[in-house]
Amino acid sequence: MSHQHYPSSLLENAVNEFSRLPGIGRKTALRLALHLLRQPETEAEKFGNAVIQLRKEIHYCTVCHNISDTDICQICAHPGRDASTVCVVENIRDVMSIENTQQFRGLYHVLGGIISPMDGIGPSDLQIASLVERVRAGGVKEVILALSTTMEGDTTNFYLFRKLAPFEVKVTTIARGVAVGDELEYADEVTLGRSILNRVEFSNSYK
Amino acid sequence: MSHQHYPSSLLENAVNEFSRLPGIGRKTALRLALHLLRQPETEAEKFGNAVIQLRKEIHYCTVCHNISDTDICQICAHPGRDASTVCVVENIRDVMSIENTQQFRGLYHVLGGIISPMDGIGPSDLQIASLVERVRAGGVKEVILALSTTMEGDTTNFYLFRKLAPFEVKVTTIARGVAVGDELEYADEVTLGRSILNRVEFSNSYK
Structure with missing residues (x-):
């Protein structure tokens, strides 16, 4: 052609x-x-x-940097959402994926990517300063890091964990383990190992 | 979703x-x-x-109904093309396909579809009257029917052949046969049968 x-x-x-x-x-x-x-x-x-x-x-929410039709997005503006829990994600699509699960009632913080020296993306290219500022301002009790389970995601997790260490805030990461519905024999070794180390009380595992 | x-x-x-x-x-x-x-x-x-x-x-060429930026398309307006040979095709994409072969120096006539009673497409929905008019006006020596080799294509071919019969014009169809590069055992029976019936002189077959 x-x-x-x-x-x-x-x-x-x-x-x-x-x-x-x-x-x-x-x-x-x-x-x-x-x-x-x-x-x-x-x-x-x-x-x-x-x-x-x-x-x-298009607008970008001035609080969480999600896309929006208004200055503050529907999620941040929603009175029923729990403003004390902030879930940190890479991009808009991740917000949509998590919203689709209907399992999360807190707010988000969209980084706009992850730290990736190979791609020339450093901390200053991401919405990290504004995350620290949100936490510093008070009211946030827990920050959930929901980044890719890759080396870049891990790097960014560590960086954020250190940046948030001075504040009285709980920092968690999303659970990593065998996908629901997967047979053990097809799970990769690293995931399987991680899922054994991070085993949970039976009474908690079907919540 | x-x-x-x-x-x-x-x-x-x-x-x-x-x-x-x-x-x-x-x-x-x-x-x-x-x-x-x-x-x-x-x-x-x-x-x-x-x-x-x-x-x-977008413009549609007033002569051949191909799309164009002008009232008369580049092909119809080209002084080097042979206006005595008109190739009838279903749509714009067919024009582009044939132009890509660089084997044809005549003009086109875009029907805008083929006769298909199942889809409610009759002769009056297509650019058939204007084709007859082009031939009636004189100067066209050959009309090549390059329609789909389907039942609808055949129906349209027969219809056009009858409509053009009153005029002194040669009506031909594109050759149907085993595709170049295909092995015989993979050709379907109808195609293979047709290619035997419509065999050509060896001296003409590699032209």
């Missing part, structure tokens, strides 16, 4: 834009552009404007 | 729009929307405007 000749520069432009998206090749991009061409003009406008508005009008 | 709670109605709106596209599920739609959110505002605008402009400003 590298020497593809387009019958219209408008089409070529749209295909170029679509194929810039992650996971969208030029063939798929052409299929999507031709699909939109067959839709009523209002549909194409709705689609295009949805994208433009999303980027232009 | 059915009860997915979105932190922003702008995000939800964008995800809804993306997931309306063919082959894009809600998970992919979310990934694409979050990707655009990380891009500079100008990038999201370029993307959105490319889609809106594509649909709004």
Whole structure:
């Protein structure tokens, strides 16, 4: 498709834009552009404007840095949520994943990534200072670190733990172990070992 | 994902729009929307405007009905193309496919579909009258029918053949046979049978 000749520069432009998206090749991009061409003009406008508005009008919550339509997000503004528990996550999608579980009633703090020297991401590139400030301001009793269970996640966990050490706040990490529904023989050794070390009282394990 | 709670109605709106596209599920739609959110505002605008402009400003060639930036498309307007040979195709993508082969120097006629009673598509829904008019106007010596090799394609071929019968024009169909590079044992019986019936002189077969 590298020497593809387009019958219209408008089409070529749209295909170029679509194929810039992650996971969208030029063939798929052409299929999507031709699909939109067959839709009523209002549909194409709705689609295009949805994208433009999303980027232009999005707010980031000034408390937790989650995306929002307002200055304070729905979660931080919700009177029924427990403001004394703050769950630290890497990104917006993690907030959505945890919200989907309906198991957490506290607030969030979106770091915007994890410390990764290989990718040139240091602590100052993340929302760490504002996390420390939230804790310093008082009212937070527990900070739950819910980062990736990777080396970068562990590094960030340690960094945050040290930064929060001066304050009277409990710091926890999400449980790591054999996934629910998994058979032991398919669990990797590190996970299995960790799940034995971090075993819990039977009376607590089905809560 | 059915009860997915979105932190922003702008995000939800964008995800809804993306997931309306063919082959894009809600998970992919979310990934694409979050990707655009990380891009500079100008990038999201370029993307959105490319889609809106594509649909709004596209022209259809008044001669062949191919899409175009102008009233007459680049192919029809090209002085080097052979206007006496018209290749009839279903859609724009077929034009692009044939152009990619660089084997055809004639002009096209885009029907906009094929006759398909099951889908409620009859001759009057297609650009058939304008094809007949092109031939009636004179100057066309050959009409090549390059439609799908399906029942609907065959039906449309027969219909067009009858419509063009009153005129002094040669009507041909594209060759059907074993695909180049295919082994015989994997070709289906109908195709193989057709390729034997429509065998060509050896001296012509490698042209």
